[in-house]
Amino acid sequence: MNTTLTHLSMAMLLLLALSGCGPELASDAAADHAPETDPEKALYVIAFNIGTSMRTDVKPTDAEGSAFRQGLRDALAGSESRVDRTFPAQKVLEARTAAGRQERAAELAKSASLEAPLAAAHVERAAGEAGAVRSESGVIYREVSEGDGEHPSASSMVRVHYHGTLRDGTVFDSSVDRGTPAEFPVGGVIACWQEAIPKMRVGGKAVITCPPDQAYGNRAAGAGKIPAGSALTFEVELIEIL
Helix, strand or coil: CCHHHHHHHHHHHHHHHHHHHCCCCCCHHHCCCCCCCHHHHHHHHHHHHHHHHHCCCCCCCHHHHHHHHHHHHHHHHCCCCCCCCCCCHHHHHHHHHHHHHHHHHHHHHHHHHHHHHHHHHHHHHHHCCCCEEECCCCCEEEEEECCCCCCCCCCCEEEEEEEEECCCCCEEEEHHHHCCCEEEEHHHCCHHHHHHHHHCCCCCEEEEEECHHHCCCCCCECCCCECCCCCEEEEEEEEEEC
């Protein structure tokens, strides 16, 4: 949110609060209220935008969230601040965020370590299937039907249908289930796809099994649907080179 919008939003928030919307915010117990009137909707959108601009990947505790709301309530009510306003708030939050990220990275690394032998076993099973070919990188490519069109290149834009599953068969993403093919540049996707898609011909289908280091590695992905260290399997149909 730019500075002008921030100032305008805060001015609107204070104006509305002081002109009939009430100087106080709702109590935490009554906070789950769907906006109904236009002023309520305006305040909600402003607050949501402010919250979005402040959001980090470290979730506040209930007590921290309550402290934030109390500070806003006190300010709108014209009360004195309960904390010295020279308190280094930004520095404290930056340190907290950094510590939280380190903790999250350690958790992901531990999860990936536990997942590693299971992922390796899944890749080995895929390599043992009839027609499967393992590349030097460890990607398993198994052609289902060849297709009769051209091969895409690393710089091609393609349209595909795909169905992605974890080692236990859980579907984490599927254009097939959505009923809408995906379009993307071959050079803009995960490593195993960059390697495997150029092997396909338009009209062909293949099963691609990606070791963790050729997919998302020690990162979680897919809005949490793909755990850290996962081996992934994709059923892919190359529909068109765009």
